Structures are given as structure tokens and as C-alpha cells.
Amino acid sequence: MQENLVKNDEIIVTIERLGSNGEGIASFNGKIIFVPFALTGEKVKVHIIKDKKNYYIAKVVEFYSQSPNRVSAPCPYFQKCGGCNIQHLNYSNQLELKKNIVKNSLEKFAKLSLNVNEVVASDKQYRYRNKLAFPVQFQDDKLKIGMFREFSHTIIEIDDCLLQSEKVKTILHSFKEYMIENNISAYNETTNLGDIKHIILRENDNAFLLTVVVSNEDFNNFQPLINKLKKNFSEFGIIKNVNKLNNNVILGNKNIHIYGTQELKYNEFGITYYVNNQSFLQVNNYIKTEIYKKIIELVGDCELVIDAYSGTGLLSSILAKHSKQVIGIEIIKEATKNANELKKINNLTNLTNINGDCALVLPELAKKISCDFVVVIDPPRKGIDKIVLDALINSKPQKIIYLSCNPDTLARDLSILKQEYHIDYVQPYDMFPQTANIETLVCMTKL
Numbered sequence: 001m002q003e004n005l006v007k008n009d010e011i012i013v014t015i016e017r018l019g020s021n022g023e024g025i026a027s028f029n030g031k032i033i034f035v036p037f038a039l040t041g042e043k044v045k046v047h048i049i050k051d052k053k054n055y056y057i058a059k060v061v062e063f064y065s066q067s068p069n070r071v072s073a074p075c076p077y078f079q080k081c082g083g084c085n086i087q088h089l090n091y092s093n094q095l096e097l098k099k100n101i102v103k104n105s106l107e108k109f110a111k112l113s114l115n116v117n118e119v120v121a122s123d124k125q126y127r128y129r130n131k132l133a134f135p136v137q138f139q140d141d142k143l144k145i146g147m148f149r150e151f152s153h154t155i156i157e158i159d160d161c162l163l164q165s166e167k168v169k170t171i172l173h174s175f176k177e178y179m180i181e182n183n184i185s186a187y188n189e190t191t192n193l194g195d196i197k198h199i200i201l202r203e204n205d206n207a208f209l210l211t212v213v214v215s216n217e218d219f220n221n222f223q224p225l226i227n228k229l230k231k232n233f234s235e236f237g238i239i240k241n242v243n244k245l246n247n248n249v250i251l252g253n254k255n256i257h258i259y260g261t262q263e264l265k266y267n268e269f270g271i272t273y274y275v276n277n278q279s280f281l282q283v284n285n286y287i288k289t290e291i292y293k294k295i296i297e298l299v300g301d302c303e304l305v306i307d308a309y310s311g312t313g314l315l316s317s318i319l320a321k322h323s324k325q326v327i328g329i330e331i332i333k334e335a336t337k338n339a340n341e342l343k344k345i346n347n348l349t350n351l352t353n354i355n356g357d358c359a360l361v362l363p364e365l366a367k368k369i370s371c372d373f374v375v376v377i378d379p380p381r382k383g384i385d386k387i388v389l390d391a392l393i394n395s396k397p398q399k400i401i402y403l404s405c406n407p408d409t410l411a412r413d414l415s416i417l418k419q420e421y422h423i424d425y426v427q428p429y430d431m432f433p434q435t436a437n438i439e440t441l442v443c444m445t446k447l
């Protein structure tokens with residue numbers, strides 16, 4: 001029997017399980033084969049496309065059997081666009097997959113065998129996102145607006161995205177027409193020339209904000225776009241964002257208001273808040289609300305809540321409406337400024353927003369606190385920095401409520417926190433249906 005496979009080999013395998021990106025996993029002589037878009041139990045012929053030291057990557061060329069959990073993906077760009085990776089899996093199995101991903105990460109990286117609750121489902125399985133970015137580029141001698149192919153900068157042209165509201169179709173269509181009719185140049189990554197690089201659509205129920213990312217600050221030909229959009233929409237805003245750099249960061253630092261509304265207004269939990277084109281906001285409104293409700297319940301009736309990594313202060317403000325005293329800590333100056341505006345609009349006299357690094361602010365605060373307190377922490381994907389984790393443990397909160405968008409870094413952080421805290425509650429939420437991403441809420445109490 002053959003010992004090893006090499007690129008372009010084809011073999012028949014049965015998928016044993018799904019991996020943390022929702023991809024099928026088979027094996028050959030003890031070496032793993034990742035097979036995207038194949039499901040557990042399926043017998044498939046695969047073509048090896050990458051032969052790495054510890055694993056292979058392969059694509060399905062023929063199905064001999066198909067899983068009863070397989071559904072037909074509704075999006076015509078599925079498997080080409082890098083946005084969704086599990087549209088072919090029925091929704092209840094998507095939820096089961098996500099629960100297992102959280103369980104496996106906790107076992108693998110934290111050696112924790114915990115009861116993980118059933119995943120809270122999204123109210124919408126499609127058209128749930130309130131924000132999406134679309135690259136605009138000149139590729140293969142033509143204008144392309146769409147989504148990047150996975151792990152590449154090749155644009156797959158799209159005229160709709162099933163993750164965002166129906167509005168996206170008209171907006172993409174109008175934007176493309178506007179560029180063609182007015183001879184507007186799209187960015188070319190190779191030459192670093194061309195005016196428009198990205199468009200970002202952010203929306204609430206009534207209005208939308210369209211951010212047009214330009215590489216050339218002098219570009220100002222927006223009137224034809226405004227006229228076009230006005231034919232279909234009454235409430236919208238256009239912001240020009242200037243990003244001259246040729247890198248993977250979408251937004252530059254400079255925003256110039258071009259037309260209409262500058263911010264989207266929301267009202268929730270008794271808080272009025274405004275979201276501009278740069279504010280952090282959880283992308284799935286229903287799940288965001290479910291998570292914040294649960295956090296309020298878990299915080300309960302305590303004297304003081306510290307919202308570490310507080311961003312533009314939405315969660316701190318909601319907590320302030322429901323708790324006695326709240327302190328938010330955020331490292332970015334502009335975000336703290338926004339958090340203070342939110343505090344002012346909502347007249348939250350029991351909220352203090354501190355601008356600084358949790359690693360430095362938390363230990364100083366802890367020295368002055370004489371009551372029991374709870375820390376709510378909502379870090380970015382990379383998790384909590386080690387220096388902040390040490391500061392958190394040394395400040396000895398009675399309870400820690402950790403909201404994470406990355407099960408691996410959550411597990412890494414829990415492997416340290418578990419030495420001082422009992423993990424009471426692990427609740428995954430389906431913030432991102434049709435993708436393998438998961439949001440998880442964990443509550444722990446001091447041992």
C-alpha cells in the first residue's frame with residue numbers, strides 16, 4: 001500500500017469529523033486530510049492540492065455518499081467567496097458543530113471538560129449582518145466589486161450577499177453603475193493606483209451609512225452616487241475614508257463627511273446610542289441583545305462593575321443603567337471620547353470611563369476598591385494579553401464575565417484563570433450563522 005500522498009494524488013476517503021473551520025477531516029496513514037465542504041460520514045474521492053508536513057489539504061472531486069445533514073447552499077458564490085464556509089450544513093447541525101468547537105478548544109487548550117450549554121440560535125439564518133465590507137479593485141482589466149476568495153486578494157464579483165439585508169443588492173448595483181458611468185477608477189494593488197478601494201455598508205432598520213474608502217484624498221466626485229442612491233433610498237449617509245497605504249487594513253484614519261446622516265441611531269435597554277462608520281458594534285443585532293441581557297443577569301446586584309476593554313462604551317452604558325456603579329477601561333482615546341458622549345446623552349452619573357491600558361489601570365483601581373466587584377471583559381480575537389490577565393487575577397474580582405469571539409484564545413486564557421476561578425457557565429451564541437465563527441459567554445467566580 002502507498003505510504004504517502006503527494007500533490008495531485010486522488011484517493012477515496014470517508015470523512016471522520018468536522019474541524020474548527022467546519023471543514024471535513026479524514027486521514028491517510030495517520031496523517032490528517034482537511035477536506036473543505038465535506039461532511040462527517042460522507043464517502044468522497046478527493047484530489048490532494050497541498051501536501052504539508054503534518055497534514056494534507058484536498059478538494060472533493062466525487063461524492064459516493066452524502067450526509068443527511070447536507071443542504072443545498074442558497075448562495076451562488078458559496079465555495080468561491082471567502083465569506084461563508086458552512087452553508088452546506090443544516091442549521092441545527094451548524095449549532096451542534098459550534099458547541100463541539102467550543103468544547104474541543106476547552107479540552108485541548110485548557111484541559112477543561114466542562115458542561116457547554118446548547119448554542120443560542122440566531123433569529124435569522126441569513127441576512128443578519130448589520131455591517132459588511134466589499135473590496136473594489138481593477139483586476140483582470142476590469143472593475144470588480146465583491147468579496148475576496150478565501151486566503152487571497154482575488155475578487156469574486158457578487159451582486160448580492162445573503163448575510164446582509166436586501167438593500168445590499170441595490171447598493172452594489174448602483175455603486176458599480178456609478179463607477180462605470182463616471183469613469184471612476186478602482187484601486188489596483190499592483191500599481192497602487194486608482195481611486196476607490198473598498199465600500200463598507202453599515203445599516204439599521206431605517207437607514208444606512210456607506211463608507212467609501214479612497215486612496216486619493218482629492219477624489220470628490222460623489223454627486224452622481226448621491227443622485228443614484230436618492231432614487232431608491234430616503235435616509236442614508238456617505239463618508240469618505242482616506243487610506244493611502246497598500247496593506248490589509250481596510251480603513252484609514254481620516255474620515256470626511258460627504259452627505260446625509262453621519263451616524264445610525266439605536267435605542268436599546270433604555271440607552272440611546274449612535275454608531276458611526278468606525279464604531280465597534282456586534283454584527284448580529286438579535287444575538288447582541290441576547291448576550292447583553294444575559295450579562296446584566298449574570299452581573300446581578302453588585303456594588304461595582306468594571307467593564308474592561310470597554311470600546312466605545314455601549315456595554316458599560318447598558319450596565320450603568322442596571323447597576324450601582326460602573327467603570328469602563330479602554331485603551332483607544334477616541335473610543336473613550338465616544339464612551340463619554342454616550343454617558344452624557346444618557347445622563348449616566350454612575351459611570352466613569354477611564355482611558356488607559358487595563359494592565360496598568362486595573363491594579364491601581366483594585367487597590368482603592370473595598371467592596372466586592374465584577375469584571376466584564378470583552379477582548380478582541382487575540383484574547384486577553386498576558387500582562388492584563390496577571391493584573392486581572394491580582395485585582396481579585398469576585399466574578400469575571402468573559403465574552404469571547406475566539407474559542408482558542410478563550411481556552412488559553414481560561415487555562416490560567418481556572419487556577420483562581422471556578423467556571424460556572426459556558427454559553428455559546430450563534431452570532432455568525434453560515435460561518436464557523438462563534439461568540440461565547442463564560443461566567444466564573446473566585447475560588
Ligand SMILES: C[S@@+](CC[C@H](N)C(=O)[O-])C[C@H]1O[C@@H](n2cnc3c(N)ncnc32)[C@H](O)[C@@H]1O
Pocket residue numbers: 280281308309310311312313314315316329330331332335356357358359378379380385388
Ligand atoms: C471587542 S471590543 C469591546 C467592545 C465593547 N465591549 C462594546 O460592547 O462595545 C475590544 C476593545 O478592547 C480594547 N483593548 C484592547 N486591549 C486593551 C487593553 N490592554 N486595555 C484596554 N482596552 C483594550 C480595544 O481597543 C477594543 O476597543
